[in-house]
Amino acid sequence: MADKLLLIHEKALRFGFDLCDASESFRAIHIWDDEYYRTQKYSLKRLVFIYETLLELPLEIIHGNTLDILNEENLDHLVIPYSGDQALKNLFSEIEKIKTVHYLFETCFANLDRTVEFKRFFKYWNQAKKTAFLNNGDRCA
Amino acid sequence: MSILKRHFDNRNDLISYVKELAPWAEGNASKIRGGQRECKKRLTGINAIKYGKTRNYGNGSVSMLSPYISHGVITLNEVRNHVVKDINEQKSIETFIRELGWRDFWSRFAENNKVFLWNDVEDYKTGYASDDYQEELPEDILVGDTGIACIDAFIGDLVNTGYVHNHARMYLASYIVHFRRVKWQAGARWFLSHLLDGDVASNNFSWQWIASTFSNKPYFFNLENVDRYFHGIVDTTPSRNRVLDASYPTLHNRLFPNLEVQNG
Numbered sequence: 001m002a003d004k005l006l007l008i009h010e011k012a013l014r015f016g017f018d019l020c021d022a023s024e025s026f027r028a029i030h031i032w033d034d035e036y037y038r039t040q041k042y043s044l045k046r047l048v049f050i051y052e053t054l055l056e057l058p059l060e061i062i063h064g065n066t067l068d069i070l071n072e073e074n075l076d077h078l079v080i081p082y083s084g085d086q087a088l089k090n091l092f093s094e095i096e097k098i099k100t101v102h103y104l105f106e107t108c109f110a111n112l113d114r115t116v117e118f119k120r121f122f123k124y125w126n127q128a129k130k131t132a133f134l135n136n137g138d139r140c141a
Numbered sequence: 142m143s144i145l146k147r148h149f150d151n152r153n154d155l156i157s158y159v160k161e162l163a164p165w166a167e168g169n170a171s172k173i174r175g176g177q178r179e180c181k182k183r184l185t186g187i188n189a190i191k192y193g194k195t196r197n198y199g200n201g202s203v204s205m206l207s208p209y210i211s212h213g214v215i216t217l218n219e220v221r222n223h224v225v226k227d228i229n230e231q232k233s234i235e236t237f238i239r240e241l242g243w244r245d246f247w248s249r250f251a252e253n254n255k256v257f258l259w260n261d262v263e264d265y266k267t268g269y270a271s272d273d274y275q276e277e278l279p280e281d282i283l284v285g286d287t288g289i290a291c292i293d294a295f296i297g298d299l300v301n302t303g304y305v306h307n308h309a310r311m312y313l314a315s316y317i318v319h320f321r322r323v324k325w326q327a328g329a330r331w332f333l334s335h336l337l338d339g340d341v342a343s344n345n346f347s348w349q350w351i352a353s354t355f356s357n358k359p360y361f362f363n364l365e366n367v368d369r370y371f372h373g374i375v376d377t378t379p380s381r382n383r384v385l386d387a388s389y390p391t392l393h394n395r396l397f398p399n400l401e402v403q404n405g
Contacts, residue, residue, distance in 0.1 A: 012213035014177070032145055038165055041334045045171040045303040048159050049337050052175035053214055055147055055155075063162070064142035072142070081213065084252050086341060107218040109245040117253055124246045125239060132238050133231050135222050 004077040005029065006059075007070075007095075011088055012081035013053040026079075028059035033066045040087060066091060071098055079104060111138045171303045173208060173337060180209040189224045193236035197308050199374035205304065207338035210244065217241050244343050251342035258345050259326060261354040267319065268399025274324040278331055282317060289384055290376035291367050292316050303337040308370055312362055314351040319361050319396050320384060325352040363392055 006028040015028070037047060054061055062069055070078065080092065082103040095101055110128035118124035131138040145162070149155040156170045173179075187204045195201035209215050221241055228234050251258055261271055281287050285296035295309040305313065310332070317328040325348040332348075333339040349355035364385040368377040379386045387395070390405035 010212060013175075014214050032162065034163070037163060041330075042163075042166060043168045043303065043335050044156075044160060044163065044166040045168055045173075045335065046337055046339070047163050047166050048156055048170040049173065049175035049208060049303070050212065051159050052152075052155065053177070053212060055149075056176045056178065061145040061147065062142060063145050069142055083213070084248050084342070086251070086255055086258060106216045109217040109221065109241060112249075114249070114252075118246065118249070121243065121246050124249070125242055128242050128245065129235075129239075132221065132242055133225055133234075135225060136218060137221070 003075075004079055005073060005075045007031070007078060007080045008054075008057065008059055009080065009083065009088055009091075010050050011083040011085050013050065013057065015057060028057070029069075030054050030057075030059055030061050031066045031069055032061055032063045034063075035065065036087075036091065067094055067098060070095060075099070077102060081106070107136050107139075109137055167334070168300065171301070171337060173205075173302060173304055175208075175212070175214075177214060180206065180214045183209065184215065184220065184223055187220075187224060187237075189228070189234040189237035193234065196236065196240075197370050199306055199309070199371040201306075203306065208304065208336075211338040211340045211343075217245060244340075247340075247342040247346045250346065257349075257355075258341055261352075262346075262349055263354050265359075266353040266357065267359050268397045269322070271324070274318070274322050276324055276327060278317070278323055278327045279321065282321070282323075283331070287316075289316070290378065290381035291364075291371065291385070292382075294375040299332070299335050303335050305336070310347070311351060311360060312367060314348050315359075315361050318348070318352045319359055325349060325354065359397065361389075361392060361396060363387055363389060 004026050006026050008028055008030045078095070078099045079102045080095070082105050083089070092101065109132060111131040112124075112127055118127070146158060149158065152174075159170075160166070183204055183206050187206070188202050191202035192204065196203055206215065206220060210217065210220065221238060224234055224237060254262075265271060282296065285293045285300060287293055287296075292313065295305055295313050298305045298309065299313070314325070314328055317323050318325050329345045329348040332344055333341065336344070346355055351360045353359040362385070364377060364379065364382050364387075367375070367382070367385065371377065376382070388405060390403040393400070393403045
């Protein structure tokens with residue numbers, strides 16, 4: 001019996017997250033949420049692309065409303081790959097109201113202080129290029 | 142709640158199934174396929190050095206990985222790691238890595254400035270105010286019948302495949318905002334609905350860069366430039382692209398009459 005549920009969303013259609021250790025028991029799902037996809041106004045091209053990618057992943061594709069489905073799940077740990085996408089962040093906020101969520105963060109591209117804001121690309125790049133050419137961006141957090 | 146199907150006899154069956162799931166979704170499926178296998182093919186096909194020399198050309202050595210990056214099939218980190226592992230000379234792959242950096246830059250900016258995802262970061266630097274731009278895309282653009290051969294071809298790519306070469310995206314966005322004076326938001330929404338790699342931060346801030354609301358000046362182009370990079374790929378015959386067939390100073394003065402006149 002899996003004790004962790006991994007929610008794969010449309011901005012993280014992959015496995016191989018650091019936390020998906022073989023010793024841990026995971027059940028992975030994607031929720032095909034009509035309302036979410038309709039709100040995104042995705043064309044058929046994009047929906048087929050997403051579904052086609054899901055078919056290569058070892059997960060269940062569940063049709064329904066995200067919050068309703070998660071509400072029905074009797075689980076201790078819900079794990080979600082983090083995404084900065086605003087629509088997903090809004091959804092994450094709703095999920096957090098009903099479940100405890102543990103986020104998986106991907107290795108960043110360059111070792112930069114997240115609190116420093118760059119308003120022009122050349123300013124960003126002058127800092128980012130110090131680690132952007134290194135494997136794993138110099139293991140940035 | 143129900144469990145959806147995972148096995149299909151062929152791609153057409155899969156497409157019909159998704160169509161039934163989402164009858165509201167417009168258009169047809171793209172010939173570009175999703176999945177890890179397709180992504181790996183493109184990853185192994187990357188030539189980052191050649192990319193740096195040819196990326197602006199319609200037939201240049203581009204990776205076409207963006208739909209897979211956008212949907213998290215692969216991360217920026219994984220693409221970078223793949224490219225840097227066999228290269229000793231940083232300079233030769235700088236263009237490729239810098240392009241990955243643009244995506245990271247937009248994403249970072251969006252995290253701290255979500256209000257600007259759909260609002261102007263700065264004023265237009267075109268001599269016009271935001272209110273001078275139309276709210277909606279004209280019908281001829283939506284259906285790819287502008288009468289400008291190269292623009293209609295790029296629109297065809299967008300609508301039929303969900304993928305447009307980056308340089309062609311710049312032409313299209315510039316045409317919509319500066320030649321037709323439509324708000325960048327209308328074009329950004331349209332792109333997002335079609336592009337397989339549609340990502341709100343990258344897409345919208347790139348539109349703002351073209352529009353000049355997130356850059357120092359508007360980006361515009363002429364037919365000579367399209368012909369240089371897309372000759373033989375789209376129709377660049379002057380008689381079929383009249384609106385674009387002018388020098389840069391002429392176009393500048395025509396598109397931005399409220400700015401200082403350029404001579405040449």
